[in-house]
Amino acid sequence: MKTSLECISCFVRQATEAASFCVPEESRRTEILRIILEEIARSDWNCTSPKMGQLIHRLIRRETSVVDPYADMKRSMNQLALELLPSLRQEARLADDPRATMVRLAIAGNLLDAGAKSGLTMESCRSTISRMCRGECLQGGADRLFDSAAKARRILYLADNAGEIVFDRALIELLPMEKLTVAVRGFPVINDATLEDALVAGLPTLVSVLSNGSDAPGTLLEDCSSEFRQLFEQSDMVISKGQGNYESLSETDKHIFYLLQVKCDCVARHLGVSVGATALCEKTGADQRVQSCALT
Amino acid sequence: MKTSLECISCFVRQATEAASFCVPEESRRTEILRIILEEIARSDWNCTSPKMGQLIHRLIRRETSVVDPYADMKRSMNQLALELLPSLRQEARLADDPRATMVRLAIAGNLLDAGAKSGLTMESCRSTISRMCRGECLQGGADRLFDSAAKARRILYLADNAGEIVFDRALIELLPMEKLTVAVRGFPVINDATLEDALVAGLPTLVSVLSNGSDAPGTLLEDCSSEFRQLFEQSDMVISKGQGNYESLSETDKHIFYLLQVKCDCVARHLGVSVGATALCEKTGADQRVQSCALT
Numbered sequence: 024m025k026t027s028l029e030c031i032s033c034f035v036r037q038a039t040e041a042a043s044f045c046v047p048e049e050s051r052r053t054e055i056l057r058i059i060l061e062e063i064a065r066s067d068w069n070c071t072s073p074k075m076g077q078l079i080h081r082l083i084r085r086e087t088s089v090v091d092p093y094a095d096m097k098r099s100m101n102q103l104a105l106e107l108l109p110s111l112r113q114e115a116r117l118a119d120d121p122r123a124t125m126v127r128l129a130i131a132g133n134l135l136d137a138g139a140k141s142g143l144t145m146e147s148c149r150s151t152i153s154r155m156c157r158g159e160c161l162q163g164g165a166d167r168l169f170d171s172a173a174k175a176r177r178i179l180y181l182a183d184n185a186g187e188i189v190f191d192r193a194l195i196e197l198l199p200m201e202k203l204t205v206a207v208r209g210f211p212v213i214n215d216a217t218l219e220d221a222l223v224a225g226l227p228t229l230v231s232v233l234s235n236g237s238d239a240p241g242t243l244l245e246d247c248s249s250e251f252r253q254l255f256e257q258s259d260m261v262i263s264k265g266q267g268n269y270e271s272l273s274e275t276d277k278h279i280f281y282l283l284q285v286k287c288d289c290v291a292r293h294l295g296v297s298v299g300a301t302a303l304c305e306k307t308g309a310d311q312r313v314q315s316c317a318l319t
Numbered sequence: 320m321k322t323s324l325e326c327i328s329c330f331v332r333q334a335t336e337a338a339s340f341c342v343p344e345e346s347r348r349t350e351i352l353r354i355i356l357e358e359i360a361r362s363d364w365n366c367t368s369p370k371m372g373q374l375i376h377r378l379i380r381r382e383t384s385v386v387d388p389y390a391d392m393k394r395s396m397n398q399l400a401l402e403l404l405p406s407l408r409q410e411a412r413l414a415d416d417p418r419a420t421m422v423r424l425a426i427a428g429n430l431l432d433a434g435a436k437s438g439l440t441m442e443s444c445r446s447t448i449s450r451m452c453r454g455e456c457l458q459g460g461a462d463r464l465f466d467s468a469a470k471a472r473r474i475l476y477l478a479d480n481a482g483e484i485v486f487d488r489a490l491i492e493l494l495p496m497e498k499l500t501v502a503v504r505g506f507p508v509i510n511d512a513t514l515e516d517a518l519v520a521g522l523p524t525l526v527s528v529l530s531n532g533s534d535a536p537g538t539l540l541e542d543c544s545s546e547f548r549q550l551f552e553q554s555d556m557v558i559s560k561g562q563g564n565y566e567s568l569s570e571t572d573k574h575i576f577y578l579l580q581v582k583c584d585c586v587a588r589h590l591g592v593s594v595g596a597t598a599l600c601e602k603t604g605a606d607q608r609v610q611s612c613a614l615t
Binding site for chain 1: 324325335339356359
């Protein structure tokens with residue numbers, strides 16, 4: 024899915040926020056933002072949005088000399104998710120359809136995304152996630168996801184954000200874990216989950232966890248390690264979380280279940296749903312089945 | 320009120336939207352956006368946000384050769400407001416406090432603002448405005464506004480957007496019209512109201528209407544006509560609509576009632592209220608009384 028012109032202002036917003044996290048002097052933040060505007064103006068926009076995001080956040084790291092501007096935010100998000108998980112998991116277990124509820128919970132976790140929105144507050148996340156889990160939808164898609172998982176030989180689960188990955192764990196526990204690998208980003212970018220976050224979520228004791236070797240806020244196959252690419256190739260089912268993974272993989276032929284909160288017009292148009300939708304999209308090549316509901 | 324770094328991405332978003340309204344070819348829109356990014360990177364940010372907005376929208380007009388990219392949107396907004404006005408005005412007249420209700424209606428009209436938000440839809444404006452008028456708040460501020468108006472020798476009413484100006488008319492009808500002048504922008508910029516919109520709202524038959532002679536999306540005194548500046552000087556009460564006028568005049572000593580929807584973090588912080596607030600701020604120099612409520 025190609026970067027749209029509408030994405031450009033979003034990159035500028037992300038860069039402004041990232042600099043505000045790690046550069047106290049306004050004059051230096053101003054300089055950095057000017058540099059980034061110039062670099063965006065000169066760069067090739069004929070690529071996916073995660074490819075552009077990779078460029079922007081590399082620039083941010085280069086100019087700020089800070090490896091992970093979102094480190095504090097990621098810690099808070101993991102903390103919040105760990106606090107919320109026990110009661111939400113309990114609620115899901117007692118629900119009429121625990122499996123669909125757990126799928127919704129995993130998608131609700133995708134609200135913890137600093138890429139799509141600035142000024143994310145923990146309180147708003149808490150109340151929205153809790154409300155979303157009590158909805159009733161995506162049952163058909165959840166059934167298909169679990170049926171596919173039962174039949175699959177190898178499942179690759181592409182994590183998205185810190186915090187969110189804690190909720191992923193609750194869904195992963197219901198899947199056939201012996202044949203499932205969770206992939207995380209190779210390096211910090213925005214608030215995307217890395218090995219450290221997988222560890223906080225307690226995943227390595229349950230399933231294989233693999234770094235994809237890339238610093239893109241998505242899954243750019245050509246940029247990932249050969250080990251990751253091989254696993255991607257060998258997996259006959261992929262579960263992909265979030266917009267970044269969708270934007271980078273939407274043109275592949277693989278059998279992929281995309282679980283995401285739809286946060287911008289571009290992705291909404293591409294999926295044929297509304298901004299704000301909680302979406303489950305099963306895709307194999309050109310064949311696409313989208314189920315969505317508005318829970319927020 | 321100085322341009323904040325957070326404003327920059329908002330200018331980029333505005334430029335993208337303005338180009339989408341009047342340039343059908345994506346390749347040309349891409350070129351224009353690159354030019355604007357470069358010009359923003361090079362420009363002086365040590366000014367108010369409306370001054371920056373003036374620069375951006377001059378660039379848009381220069382690059383697209385279109386004098387008024389928002390012409391269609393302004394027509395739709397005027398149309399919508401003219402449709403909604405009779406029933407809302409009737410509702411306001413029957414309300415417990417018709418004057419405070421009319422003040423809320425005038426502020427609700429400020430939601431019709433393409434500068435603060437892309438993809439404004441008529442339907443969402445319709446339902447929100449109608450809901451807002453039924454609220455109960457700003458009574459104290461509205462009383463002070465009408466008391467001041469009764470005592471004032473000369474009142475200057477600074478309009479903001481097309482559509483909104485139709486709702487302004489309903490409030491203006493309750494004010495001492497013989498001593499009131501409505502000022503509009505001198506040239507089209509974003510969806511700000513010009514003489515044409517004042518005419519559509521039927522204002523010239525009721526009160527004096529004056530163009531401020533400027534193409535800024537706010538009131539940059541140094542950029543306005545001498546006639547406007549003289550009137551501003553002579554007026555002992557100003558009613559100022561919207562963020563753009565607030566951002567450009569917030570440092571003046573004048574006695575000003577600001578009526579606005581608070582649409583971004585920067586203005587919210589400056590006023591000490593939340594984003595989304597419906598705000599009435601009475602200000603004389605450093606003395607500021609803000610009354611606000613969340614109706615949306």
